Amino acid sequence: MARKRPTMKDVAARAGVGFKTVSRVINGEPGVTERTAERVHLAAAELHYRRDMTAGNLRRATGRTDSLGLLVASVDNEFDAALHRAIEDAAQQHRVSIFTGSTDEDPDRERQLALGLLARRVDGLVLMPSPGDLSYLQHEIDLGTPIVAVDRPPHGITVDTVMADSTQGARDAIAHLIDHGHRRVAVLTHLGTLHTAAQRIAGARRRWEDAGLPANDLQVVDGLTTEAETAQALLDLLDGEDPPTAVFTARNQITTGAVRALQQRGLQREIALMGFDDFGHADLLDPAISVVKQDPGQLGHRATQRLLARLEDHSLPVEHLVLGTTLTLRQSCGCGG
Amino acid sequence: MARKRPTMKDVAARAGVGFKTVSRVINGEPGVTERTAERVHLAAAELHYRRDMTAGNLRRATGRTDSLGLLVASVDNEFDAALHRAIEDAAQQHRVSIFTGSTDEDPDRERQLALGLLARRVDGLVLMPSPGDLSYLQHEIDLGTPIVAVDRPPHGITVDTVMADSTQGARDAIAHLIDHGHRRVAVLTHLGTLHTAAQRIAGARRRWEDAGLPANDLQVVDGLTTEAETAQALLDLLDGEDPPTAVFTARNQITTGAVRALQQRGLQREIALMGFDDFGHADLLDPAISVVKQDPGQLGHRATQRLLARLEDHSLPVEHLVLGTTLTLRQSCGCGG
């Protein structure tokens, strides 16, 4: 049962040295005899000493805790998890640990999580911002805790952002469908208040108009939050007058919802489908699903690099990085492998 | 550029009170006039004061940091991510933040991550143990940092464990295949050094023997680490003499590897397939894949409960919790919906 953890003082006593010497040895600082260092290492090992970084940080000049916070929509979302892994890997090389949290796109939950991490003095925050106002975070930034937004821009704060080119990705998807003869296309998206949805709708619309096609023939349904809701929405469209011959889905969950509806009607080979964002077994489905790929690994890597860079130099100019997407043709749009 | 963060002293000065009073107000302790409290709240808001929990913890009697560590094989693995989310939710109700890390089943990386979190004085650790020796963690437990192992038992330490009943799950899978007339079955698993693989192989073998079937007709291939490797292994089996009529795959990635091989040979409707552990779009595949379901949400929830309980009472007896699995029949074993 819980003995007290040994401190540097305990190690010092056992090694017969001053405790500042222990500090030197533990931190690998120069200016200690090999013999002394060995005695200290031995004593530390015998006592199972583990340094307390949280205590060390308190007095430390830089004030760094070597930890950072990551807030995504949900850690068990495939895209978010891929992002998480990339951020972990980028951070680990710098020996910084990472706190994670799921906002569920809820500004209140996001606020509670963010303030909790700030109270634990993370060095910085990688944030997939909810649609809410984040101006309360501006003071934290001014006080020296940098934030970088991923996947979409935040409301109410000016920070570095790293995201995929949703507009261009949607344009590419729609262009492909048009090129393959589709003149009646459904666009299914998540909440229009989310930047990614808005951008993907905008990109689709613009490309449609550029082709001189009648606006009404691009049917946009947004606000879809679940697979079931998506499936139902598509079913309604299919059963309506002038059903679409192709569907563009703006996000994973929506893509699979659409697959469900098409399978249910047995139309998965008749109606073309193109999704935004790749997902685990897209290529195992029959037909395999064509998608606009974004690169969560790159997004996470670049966001972390930016955060770490800003930690070194807080005066860096704010940067907005937009990463390209890749049209990945499989079979669901009637043209791939 | 980074002004210094205000401290309780700064707030006290601005509110014209002693800084202990600020501490009382910030922590919601009783014994402060409403009027005084208001002045303090106002000053804190004006200065954008954020308490420093890491400093507070240093002197605090309990020594708690209200944070815990979670180490899984990889945060972007579907099962691990579901576990992660459940743990986050269970922890959040107690306002504890969570550090995460991916071991990649590598004992060295695991050690580095674990020691890093310990140095940051997490209150406890939820660990999906790598196959390596973890006895170095025994001292941490003795020193008051509880650990609970999930998904599999750890080597070298005695701790609470929470895992799914792999043996019974495998028995159920094999029993089902036998009942449906299969007399030549392949078992495909990951590294045999991993407890889950060993248990699933053992469960399968035992049930096979219980049915009085010749041991040789249950072909076990273990050590499979990637989808590609799995697909190749199954292809070899299919091309060999006496190919199996059914396949039992011990894990997600292996199941999808098997799907790939079957699709490649066009045998997905001829050869029965049963996987251990459900996965995202198992029911969207054609045929939909039958699986033995485990419940990562329950595993995570129970593990966290146990850890938090032990934090309250370090003398709790060590407990090993085994959660049941559910046979979920779809189409891939020729019998489901």
Next chain:
DNA sequence: CTGAAAGCGCTTACAG
């Protein structure tokens, strides 16, 4: 090369 003192931002234990 080594160590004693002061201080980080809080909480604890105590005094008024």
Next chain:
DNA sequence: CTGAAAGCGCTTACAG
């Protein structure tokens, strides 16, 4: 109801 002192486990700045 309020506050001054001591202390948590370290690092910093300084002295020998």
